[in-house]
Amino acid sequence: MAPDRQHNIRNIGPTSSRELDEIGIESQSDLIITGIEETTRRLLFRLGREKKISVNYLYALEGAIHDHDWRDITPHRKQELRDLWVQLRTEIAEH
Numbered sequence: 001m002a003p004d005r006q007h008n009i010r011n012i013g014p015t016s017s018r019e020l021d022e023i024g025i026e027s028q029s030d031l032i033i034t035g036i037e038e039t040t041r042r043l044l045f046r047l048g049r050e051k052k053i054s055v056n057y058l059y060a061l062e063g064a065i066h067d068h069d070w071r072d073i074t075p076h077r078k079q080e081l082r083d084l085w086v087q088l089r090t091e092i093a094e095h
Contacts (some may be wrong), residue, residue, distance in 0.1 A: 011060040011070050019047055028064060036061050037084060044092045055085045 009028045012020065015027050023042040030041060039061055043053050056070075058081045063070035073081070 009064050010067055011063040014062065016056050016057070019051075021041060022046060028067070031061065032065055036081070037088070038063060040084065041092070044088055048089075048092055053085075055082050058082075058085055 009017070009031070010030075020026070020031070020039070020043075023039070023046050025034060025039060028036055034042075037056065040053070040058055043057070047053060059070040061077065062081060064072055064075065
């Protein structure tokens with residue numbers, strides 16, 4: 001992501017911006033279009049062996065998609081994201 005754009009996406013700092021750029025996500029619009037599941041799948045595939053992608057990363061992505069603070073995600077949605085994280089990590093590990 002270009003430096004001037006990375007600060008416009010809520011919850012996404014410089015390191016995450018670079019990682020997202022590596023997987024073809026260059027804007028909030030790209031993130032919305034790609035969706036949290038596919039974005040996470042790409043991150044795990046691309047960075048999973050180099051860096052541990054945490055469930056908190058998914059919270060940040062969710063907040064970025066909906067333009068709200070990640071701490072405002074409901075407990076129910078956080079559980080859905082944790083379940084998705086486990087599912088995708090298992091899927092990537094099997095390949």
